Amino acid sequence: MDLLAQGSESFIYFDQGTVIKRRIRRPFLEEILDNRLRKERTTREFNILKKIHGMLNVPKPYEKQTYEFTMEYIDGTHPKLTPEIASFIGETLQHLHSHNIIHYDLTIFNLLESDQIYIIDFGLSFYSYKLEDKAMDLLVAISEAPEYEQEILESYRDEKVLKKLEEIKKRARYVH
Ligand SMILES: Nc1ncnc2c1ncn2[C@@H]1O[C@H](COP(=O)(O)OP(=O)(O)OP(=O)(O)O)[C@@H](O)[C@H]1O
């Protein structure tokens, strides 16, 4: 088993052609709470992958245990942030939102490029049909790629969500 990556909340291993995403114990959190969060996030990520595999390019989920699951290994690297990738991010959010899935961390670090571009890391994802959640998802993506805001927004074609995003931005300006 080889360690592929180490995030703040999980270890990613490569084992016999598959990937294991294991949510690790965070000692600064109370144990019962941490166990609940790790369990919930594992289940949520696994279920969302199961739901959208076949509709979008995501690693195929295989098996789940309490704090870890296995999935298909994608032999790729994070793409560079270009106008094309920014448009891809906008289109992907549009597609996910049409299924009421909020990713909440759609940056180049959660994309893997091989023959195609794959979307990974649904650890913060959840289901919501609310315009506000969809707009916030866009805002997260834009804040990680501010120079390509236009490309992201142009490829996102839901006017209601875009209007909500403008509202949120205005509100933010009042606060500061
Ligand atoms: N299915 C996969 N195939 C190949 N590599 C993967 C796969 N899943 C994850 N990785 C690698 O592991 C890294 C971390 O995975 P992921 O983003 O799911 O975990 P994370 O702990 O949430 O990371 P972060 O701390 O950035 O939030 C990815 O950036 C990627 O390099």
Ligand SMILES: [Mg+2]
């Ligand atoms: Mg990640």
